Amino acid sequence: DQQVKQNSPSLSVQEGRISILNCDYTNSMFDYFLWYKKYPAEGPTFLISISSIKDKNEDGRFTVFLNKSAKHLSLHIVPSQPGDSAVYFCAASRNQFYFGTGTSLTVIP
């Protein structure tokens, strides 16, 4: 049973525009949420995270939003750059880490 879901397998965005990646989770006990970025033939690398006590965390071009009532988080990338093209995994944790199926982002120059 998938506790973390990313319903969009892929997303294409024009360079300079905003990319919005979405993630839903089922367990209200999760207390920490993360986004990882993965390039081909490499392991996922940590991008940004948010605690369940917050609703927004920003780091440069990346912002993560958390809506606990909807059990939904999103990652905004603005402006999007071609180097952002990768697979993005969201994860939720409480001792253990549960990952979504990933969204492949393509930023078109």
Next chain:
Amino acid sequence: DARVTQTPRHKVTEMGQEVTMRCQPILGHNTVFWYRQTMMQGLELLAYFRNRAPLDDSGMPKDRFSAEMPDATLATLKIQPSEPRDSAVYFCASGLVLGTGANVLTFGAGSRLTVL
């Protein structure tokens, strides 16, 4: 630059053969995870250890998979016998997990397994 080291990076084997994948976690990390990347399941949790003790291996097919952590510097994932459906990329990740809260995992580069 601390990193998680996985070997082998690539493995091609024939059905029925034993496969062992190894992981060296980051020194000082107390938790090690094994994940398998598949198209349908994304990053699928296979097993994880805390302070070398197995906490959850419910994601592993018990009849053919086994995971161990013989010491703090080595975690192993073994498949015996291997089957074509085991073909995937296997990731090891480690972290310093102190209760709940702000914990981050660091992943290795993965072991790509192909079973013919």
